Amino acid sequence: MSDLHERVLDWYAENARELPWRAPDATPWGVMVSEFMLQQTPVARVLPVYERWLEAWPRPADLAAVSTGEAVRAWGRLGYPRRALRLHGAATGIVERHGGEVPSSYDDLLALPGIGDYTAAAIASFAFGRRHVVLDTNVRRVLGRAVAGVEFPATAVTRAERDLATGLLPDADAVAATWAVATMELGAVVCTAAAPRCGACPVADLCAWRAAGYPAYDGPPRRGQTYAGTDRQCRGRLLAVLRDSDGPVHRSTLEQAWSPAGQRDRCLDWLVDDGLVARLSADTFALP
DNA sequence: TATGCGTGGAA
DNA sequence: TTTCCAAGCAT
Numbered sequence: 001m002s003d004l005h006e007r008v009l010d011w012y013a014e015n016a017r018e019l020p021w022r023a024p025d026a027t028p029w030g031v032m033v034s035e036f037m038l039q040q041t042p043v044a045r046v047l048p049v050y051e052r053w054l055e056a057w058p059r060p061a062d063l064a065a066v067s068t069g070e071a072v073r074a075w076g077r078l079g080y081p082r083r084a085l086r087l088h089g090a091a092t093g094i095v096e097r098h099g100g101e102v103p104s105s106y107d108d109l110l111a112l113p114g115i116g117d118y119t120a121a122a123i124a125s126f127a128f129g130r131r132h133v134v135l136d137t138n139v140r141r142v143l144g145r146a147v148a149g150v151e152f153p154a155t156a157v158t159r160a161e162r163d164l165a166t167g168l169l170p171d172a173d174a175v176a177a178t179w180a181v182a183t184m185e186l187g188a189v190v191c192t193a194a195a196p197r198c199g200a201c202p203v204a205d206l207c208a209w210r211a212a213g214y215p216a217y218d219g220p221p222r223r224g225q226t227y228a229g230t231d232r233q234c235r236g237r238l239l240a241v242l243r244d245s246d247g248p249v250h251r252s253t254l255e256q257a258w259s260p261a262g263q264r265d266r267c268l269d270w271l272v273d274d275g276l277v278a279r280l281s282a283d284t285f286a287l288p
Numbered sequence: 289t290a291t292g293c294g295t296g297g298a299a
Numbered sequence: 300t301t302t303c304c305a306a307g308c309a310t
Contacts, residue, residue, distance in 0.1 A: 038306040045296075045305085079294030079305095086308080116308050136306050156289070184306065193304065194299075224302075227294080236294050 004146065004206055005170065005179065011202035012182030017189070019043065020050060021126075022181075028102035028127035029060055035119045035126075036087045041078055043188075049076055060091040061100045069287030072276060073243050081239060085275055086114025104128040125180045131173045133165045134180035138187025143168070145191060149208030151217040152193070234258050234267040239276060242287050251283040 020026065021034035033053055037046040053074055057063040063071065068088050075084035090112040094102055102123070103109055109120035121132035140153040143164055153161060170176045190197050198204045209215070227233055241257045242249055258264040268285070271277040278288040 035306065040293090040305060040307060041295080042297080042305045077295060079296085080307090082293070083308085114308070118307060122306070134306090137304095138306065188306075222303095223291085225292095225304075230292090232293055232295095239294090 001170065001175075004168070004203055007202040007206070008182050008186060009175075009178060012178065012185055015189075016182075016185055017043075020047070020054075026127075027058075028104070028123065029058070030054055031127035032090070032102055032123050033087065035122050036083050036090075036114060037078060039083060039119070040080060045078060049074070049078055057091075059100065060094040060102065063088055063091040064095045067288060068275065069278070072239075072287050076243070077240070079236075081276055082274060083114060089113040090115065102127065104130065106130070106132060122180075125177045129173050129177045131169065131171075131176035132180070133162065133169055134184065135162065135165055136184055136187075138184045138191075139165065139180070141193065142183050142187040142191045145196075145209035146203055146207045149212045149215070151209060151215065152219070152222070154219065155222075231263065231267055231270070234263055235271055235276075238264070238268055238271060242277060242285060245286075248280050248284045248286040251285070254285065 016022070019034075021031050030050075034046065034050055037050055037053075056074065057066070068085055071084040071088040072081055075081050078084075093112050094100060098108065103112075104124060104127070106120045106124045109115050109123050110117070115123070118134065118136050121134045122136070124130040125132045125134050135157055137153075140157070140161060143161070144150045144153040147164060147168075148161075168179075170179050186201070190201050198207070198210060201207070204210055237257050238254055241254055245253075254268060255261070255264065258267075268277065272279050272285075275288055278286050280286055
């Protein structure tokens, strides 16, 4: 084991945040729920929703037994509500094909809706102690800086990146799993995107990016996320109206929530197509 | 493979 | 006030 590994593992042992999905009594289902919620969403916003979610649906079968609308409502304002639909679908698949137990293999996990390479590896690693390369944005940034010497990784995962991460993965399953969560944690709280806290970094003196004098990012412009006026904002606004209503909502109520009308109507149809909204009649809508 | 999908806190 | 961005996925 290299200095890099020992430093990161020791740092994690001392500095890991206590999060409910890392608690000794966390179940694979709890880990899975957390991974869905944490996709593109900060920990602080996930925590309260996670607690309520597991209280309501402590097992996959509990979620699979309710309507998708209940899942969408409970998702609240976490964002990207299709994740709620996919988590519900994944729970259903677990009940139908895995006897109600979250599968432990990467391939079985990957086959479930809403689970891609990262999430499959993360669940297999964190919930079952399997050895997997867990390449999320944090790990990519940490390895990119510490080893490759660049401020930010490429837009998409490159072969070189995956090879690097594979080469650094400890041999033993349990150590590999801890390495995965430790490198993620380092990226989340120390080696952050905007203002890295190099003074608190256990591998600062090994860091290639630091040694090179913190060269600025040199690559294609990183895509900004415009939001005001987009379909995303429109969809979010419409769904919020339905989420905040107890029963069906008349079209006239939705019409007050957004203009222009053309975009609103198109987004409403789209939400229905996505399964996020149910059309009860020509002019009434509700959560599915 | 480049894009679009929500949301809100921080700088 | 803007801009950035936070444990990705599906297409």
